[in-house]
Amino acid sequence: MDKEPLTGDQYHHGNLRAALLDSALVVLTEKGVAGFSMREAARRAGVSQSAPKHHFGDARGLLGALATRAYRQLCDRLESLELAGLDARESVTCIAAEYVAFAGENRALFDLMWRMTQFDFTAPELAEQKHRALLVLDRGLRGEDAEPAAGDTDPALLPSYAVWSLVHGYTTLALEGAIDRSNPDPLNSELLPAMLALLDVSGPQRTSIP
Numbered sequence: 001m002d003k004e005p006l007t008g009d010q011y012h013h014g015n016l017r018a019a020l021l022d023s024a025l026v027v028l029t030e031k032g033v034a035g036f037s038m039r040e041a042a043r044r045a046g047v048s049q050s051a052p053k054h055h056f057g058d059a060r061g062l063l064g065a066l067a068t069r070a071y072r073q074l075c076d077r078l079e080s081l082e083l084a085g086l087d088a089r090e091s092v093t094c095i096a097a098e099y100v101a102f103a104g105e106n107r108a109l110f111d112l113m114w115r116m117t118q119f120d121f122t123a124p125e126l127a128e129q130k131h132r133a134l135l136v137l138d139r140g141l142r143g144e145d146a147e148p149a150a151g152d153t154d155p156a157l158l159p160s161y162a163v164w165s166l167v168h169g170y171t172t173l174a175l176e177g178a179i180d181r182s183n184p185d186p187l188n189s190e191l192l193p194a195m196l197a198l199l200d201v202s203g204p205q206r207t208s209i210p
Contacts, residue, residue, distance in 0.1 A: 016055070020042070020056070021062075023042070023044035024063070025066060025109070026044055027041050027044060028108045028112060032111070033063070033111065033115050037059070038052050038058065060118065061120075063115075064119030064120050067113050067119055068123070070113050073109075075132040075136065078095055078099070078133060081136075086140075088142075089196070092137070092163055093196055094140075095167075096163075096192060099167055100167070100192065101187075103175060103187070110171075133164075134161075134164065137160045137163060138157060163199065166195060166196065170191070170192050170195065174189070
């Protein structure tokens with residue numbers, strides 16, 4: 001006989017946190033950031049209204065944890081890409097395609113990830129996951145054996161920031177219906193690869209995309 005799902009006080013400590021994140025995602029997907037309610041997330045998880053406070057403090061804490069999980073999922077997908085043998089142009093195009101795919105499949109999460117006023121954007125774990133995304137792109141441009149940048153403001157990272165800005169900006173505009181409106185699926189338009197092909201990302205000791 002199948003086991004009944006855990007509810008209320010039956011949750012293990014770790015399971016409850018994960019369950020609250022899952023229910024928070026459901027609420028976020030249905031109502032968006034503006035309509036998000038920690039009370040509703042608790043109700044969907046089948047626990048008391050005070051239960052989320054023990055794990056997240058308040059709605060900002062819960063949304064921050066959800067954003068952190070989203071960044072981790074994005075980075076896991078980017079790091080799983082097989083880039084060996086690809087040149088800089090091919091690597092960046094592959095990373096960009098996966099970034100766009102993640103946004104399209106997880107629109108509510110993608111929107112949340114950049115709502116800096118809704119949670120603590122400087123939280124250590126969140127900042128770490130956000131930095132991972134930049135490192136994946138940087139390795140795609142410079143190769144796995146390239147010397148690590150000296151910090152987020154290292155001029156050597158300028159090509160990576162330029163590419164990220166273009167890909168993120170395109171993705172956001174496409175999701176909002178501002179790009180390639182005649183295309184039923186603008187996220188899969190040929191415009192982004194064409195734009196990447198035109199971008200000059202040459203920099204100090206960096207591989208350029210001709």
